[in-house]
Amino acid sequence: MSTPLLRVENLTGGYGPVPVLHEVSFDVPSGTIAAVVGANGAGKTTLLRALSGMLPAVQGSISVSGSPVLGVPTEKLVHHGVAHVPEGRGVIGELTVEENLRLGGLWRKDRADTKRAIAEMYEMFEPLARRRNSSGHQLSGGERQMLAIGRALVARPSLLLLDEPSLGLAPRIVDLIMTVLRDLRDRTGLTVVLVEQNVHSALPIADQAIVLALGRIVVATSAAELVMDSDFRTAYLGF
Numbered sequence: 001m002s003t004p005l006l007r008v009e010n011l012t013g014g015y016g017p018v019p020v021l022h023e024v025s026f027d028v029p030s031g032t033i034a035a036v037v038g039a040n041g042a043g044k045t046t047l048l049r050a051l052s053g054m055l056p057a058v059q060g061s062i063s064v065s066g067s068p069v070l071g072v073p074t075e076k077l078v079h080h081g082v083a084h085v086p087e088g089r090g091v092i093g094e095l096t097v098e099e100n101l102r103l104g105g106l107w108r109k110d111r112a113d114t115k116r117a118i119a120e121m122y123e124m125f126e127p128l129a130r131r132r133n134s135s136g137h138q139l140s141g142g143e144r145q146m147l148a149i150g151r152a153l154v155a156r157p158s159l160l161l162l163d164e165p166s167l168g169l170a171p172r173i174v175d176l177i178m179t180v181l182r183d184l185r186d187r188t189g190l191t192v193v194l195v196e197q198n199v200h201s202a203l204p205i206a207d208q209a210i211v212l213a214l215g216r217i218v219v220a221t222s223a224a225e226l227v228m229d230s231d232f233r234t235a236y237l238g239f
């Protein structure tokens with residue numbers, strides 16, 4: 001069997017002595033989307049922070065393409081092909097759309113490919129093309145989310161970690177974002193960990209669903225199966 005792009009084993013930890021995550025283990029095969037779902041406070045954001053090197057107290061192991069990355073600082077994870085789009089988006093308001101996108105490729109040596117990647121972002125996220133000279137703080141919430149994702153993708157990651165990209169956005173923007181993620185998986189083999197409360201948007205594009213409750217995985221199955229399982233839907237997803 002081939003090495004999964006992401007392997008998480010026995011991840012336990014949180015922000016201090018009391019753990020939030022308890023022995024979380026799962027694999028994400030290359031070129032697939034894993035949706036992490038669960039109620040408020042289940043530990044979804046905490047898991048994503050652990051994966052992106054932002055959780056202070058964590059034990060277990062995380063590997064990307066077979067390389068151990070637990071303890072690797074966030075800014076170095078980009079060299080392992082990992083890009084993280086945090087909740088709240090992190091766009092720099094003082095910079096233009098174009099400048100924000102360029103930031104995504106700052107560390108890359110291949111300038112020509114960075115230029116190509118930026119052009120691709122304008123094609124995928126058409127509203128950004130119209131706003132390329134606008135500053136970040138002039139953007140709508142949807143445009144900011146597209147920009148945050150676009151900036152992460154300019155780095156050409158193999159693994160994209162997304163925290164609640166649909167939060168507070170209009171349905172048509174959420175649809176656009178989900179379509180872009182699905183197309184990138186299908187076209188380029190991008191691997192995605194998608195934390196979402198909005199299961200109606202996340203599960204249809206996901207291959208795998210990981211349901212967290214009180215910091216533990218209570219089910220890990222194919223996304224299609226989870227949608228069909230009415231007991232789990234009622235118990236953990238509230239519909």
Ligand SMILES: Nc1ncnc2c1ncn2[C@@H]1O[C@H](COP(=O)(O)OP(=O)(O)OP(=O)(O)O)[C@@H](O)[C@H]1O
Pocket residue numbers: 015020038039040041042043044045046047197
């Ligand atoms: N910075 C922090 N310091 C201490 N505890 C925290 C911190 N952030 C979150 N927690 C706690 O960790 C637990 C899990 O929170 P987390 O934000 O990971 O859940 P979530 O599933 O992402 O929920 P939501 O969908 O509401 O964001 C909660 O009990 C929360 O109070």
